[in-house]
Amino acid sequence: MQTLTEKEKMLSGEYYFPSNKVLQQDRAKAKAVCQQFNLAPESANKSALRALQGLFAASPNSWIEPTFYCDYGYNIHMGRNFYANHNVVILDAAPVTFGDDVMLAPGVLISTASHPLDAKRRNKGLETAKPITIGNSVWIGMGAKILDGVTIGDNAVIAAGALVNKDVPANTVVAGVPAVVIRQIENEDTISV
Template identity: 70%
Template sequence: MTKQTLTEKEKMLSGALYFPSDKTLQNERAQAKRICQRFNQHDLDDRKNSRKLIKSLFGETKGAWIEPDFYCDYGYNIFTGKNFYANHGVVILDAAPVIFGDDVMLAPGVLISTASHPLDPELRKKGLETAKPIHIGNNVWIGMGAKILDGVNIGDNAVVAAGAVVTKDVPPNTLVAGIPAEIKKTT
């Protein structure tokens, strides 16, 4: 039996070390950036076509309102529930799936990144990285400038305070703040 070699994209989507410099991945990121560029330069009075661009970019959306400027890596790994809202300057680095529940609001300047680089300097020097999915529950509000790191799950009804850096899971019905984010209140 022949051993099947995984593509870099398959490695990326499985959470294994992969080379983001792979031609296929470079081309997919370039395509997503072209769509983001068109979206960001689109006529603000033509929201219908702006939404069509987002729908063509995302893996799935049940209703998204996004303010320009918006940026992502691939787009096809972003899944939004109903009533998703992203304010100006949101960046989603979606090398792995980013799944949003219903009624999620992102304030200006939110950064969500599924990608990470190895701690081992030799692996970093080779250009390898990993990606872990991020899940954000229903009725979540993420404050201005917050950063959500790879592998994090945010529970329903949670609030992430402005400027927080979320490095671990956030339980439902909590407010987290700080660097790194810690539970400040149960709602």
């Protein structure tokens, strides 16, 4: 029986030690690229953005405003026309998958990582991570927080300041702490462009 590495454990949703040397090196690389991106002058923004996009699994036609932070980058999968406004944080110990045409407002926090409820495991430094999936044409409002294991359906709107700890159905607006569905998005909410 083959023993899994801490990185393999992390990616498979098992308890893992983030203090592992390989994972520390992966995070250090991502932090260095994020720092370079965040400190780049406006005149060098496009080249700094290309370097940042090099961390991600895919990022066609994406645009990210500084400041931006992530843990690893290689677990972030972006669809077409992804946009992240200022001060977005994505803690990607597990895959974070965005559909096409997703927009993140300033201050959005997306976290796949969690710590054990059991104090002994938590005090040893263990954590787990569960994937987050965000559908097509989703808008996530300012300061919203998306927690581990959540799936957000197509065309959903997450209100500013919401704490999303459960799946969000397609074509709904959610708000609150914790977030709950406050309404359906109806045909009269759409216009021809």
